Amino acid sequence: MLPEGLFIDGAGRAASTGARRSVITPRDGSSLVELAWAGEADADAAVAAARRAFDHGPWPRTAARERGEVLLRFADLVERHRAEIARLVTLEMGKPIAYADGIELRALIRCLRFYGGLADKTAGEIPPTTDGELALVTREPAGVVAAVVPWNFPLTIGGWKFAPALAAGCTVVLKTAEQSPLSMQRVAALGAEAGLPPGVLNVLSGDGATVGRRLGEHPDVDVLTFTGSTAVGRHFLRYAADSNVKRVHLELGGKSPNIVFPDAPDLDAAADTAAWAIFFNSGEMCTAGSRLVVHEDVAERVVARIVEAAAGWQPGDPLDPETKMGPLVDERSLHRILGTLTTGLDQGATLRTGGTRVLEHTGGPYLAPTVVTGAARDNVLVREELFGPVLAVQTFRDEDEALRIAHDTPYGLAAAVWTSDLGRAHRMSRRLRAGTVWVNCYEEGDMTVPFGGVKLSGAGRDKSRHALDEYTDLKTTWINHG
Structure with missing residues (x-):
C-alpha cells in the first residue's frame, strides 16, 4: 500500500495546490508513486491542526497513563504491519530488506514501547519551603513540535522525535526527507488507528527549502527538532532567532x-x-x-x-x-x-x-x-x-x-x-x-541511553528519559496557604 497524500488532522489529503512529486526508488531508478507534495500552505495547515489539538484537544490533558496506552497500541499496530512498512523503507531509500525489518522496524517498535511505558513515570518535585508555603515544580508539555527527519533512518530517527514528544503531551508536525516520504505516512495512519486524536501527529512530504523553512520560521511552533547536516542545522537556528526564538534541538553531522x-x-x-x-x-x-x-x-x-x-x-x-x-x-x-x-x-x-x-x-x-x-x-x-x-x-x-x-x-x-x-x-x-x-x-x-553530539554535531539528546527534557517545560507554582 503506497501512500498518496499528506497526513494532516488525522487524515490523508492532497496538497493545497495539487502538486505531486515522483518518488524514485534507488533500487533501480524507477518511479514508485506520484506523491502529494506540500507547500507553505500545507505546512500552515498542519501547524494549525497541531495547534488546535494542543490548545483545545484532549491529548495534552489526557492522563499520562492513557497516553502511554495509546503509544503501546501504536507499537502493536506497527508490529502487525511490520513487513509492509519495511518494504516501503527498502523501496524509498534502498536499505536492505533484512535491515529494514530487523533494525529499522525493530527500533521504531521498541521506541514506541519505551515511551509508552515511560509516559506516566516522570514525576515533578516539591522543593522544601517554610511553613505556610508550598512549591511545586511540574513538567508541562512544551506545545507544538516540528520534527524534520533524515532519509537514512526514516523510522528510527522519526520515532526518536515523535514518540517522546507524544508521551510528554505535545502535538507534532513531522516533515519527512524528500527521498523517503512513504513509510512515515503509513506509520502516521496507524497512529490514528491506535487512538491519536486528529492533529496530534501530522506528516508532510515536501522540499526542505520550502516546508522545512516554513516550520522553522512558524510562530506557532514551540520546539523544532532536526537531524541532518550541520549546514541545514545552522539555518534552523537562524529561523528560530528570526521568528519566535523557539527551542531548537539539533543532531548533526559526524566524522567518527x-x-x-x-x-x-x-x-x-x-x-x-x-x-x-x-x-x-x-x-x-x-x-x-x-x-x-x-x-x-x-x-x-x-x-x-x-x-x-x-x-x-x-x-x-x-x-x-x-x-x-x-x-x-x-x-x-x-x-x-x-x-x-x-x-x-x-x-x-x-x-x-x-x-x-x-x-x-x-x-x-x-x-x-x-x-x-x-x-x-x-x-x-x-x-x-x-x-x-x-x-x-x-x-x-x-x-x-x-x-x-x-x-x-x-x-x-x-x-x-x-x-x-x-x-x-x-x-x-x-x-x-x-x-x-x-x-x-x-x-x-x-x-535507555541518550544519543547526541557536541561541537558541530549538535546539541540536545534523543532517546532515554533525557529526551523528555526536549519536549517539556519546567513550571514553578508557589502557593502561600497561610
Missing part, C-alpha cells in the same frame, strides 16, 4: 574516529567491526566509523582484514534477503561521493579497494565498498563527512597522537576505542570529545 590499539582484545574482531561500521547502511550514518585510527604496529594487518571483509559487502538488490549493502539513496549522492573520492586521491591518498560504481545496468546508484590509506590530515577524505561506504585510514604511535587525530575534526558525535587496558579505556573515553564512546564495540546502544 574508530581507534584501534595493538592490545585490542581481538584484532580480527576489531577489523571486522570496523568494516561493518562503515559499510552498514551503505555508510549512510551520521555515526559511521568513517575514520579508522589504527596504531602503526598493527595497521597493515587490520587494513588487510578490512579489505578482505569488503568482498562480503558488495552491493546487491535491497529486496533480496541475503543482501548486506544496497544502493546509495540517489544519483546525486553517488556523484558527490565519487567526486570527493577523486579529489582525495589527487591529494595523495591511496585506494586499497573499491572506489567505483557497480551494478550500473540496474539503474540504481550502487558504490563498491571503499578503503583508502595514506590520507594527510588536510585531505578531504578525512575532513568531510562523505555519507557513503568510504573508509579513510590514519595511523598513530601513542595515546596522545591518537587523541590529536581523533579531535582533528569540527564534529563530536561518536568515537570508539579498542583496547584490553582498562586504564586506557577510561582515559580515552573521558578525554574524547564525543556524545557517545564505544569501547571494544561499535554502534551499540539501547533506548
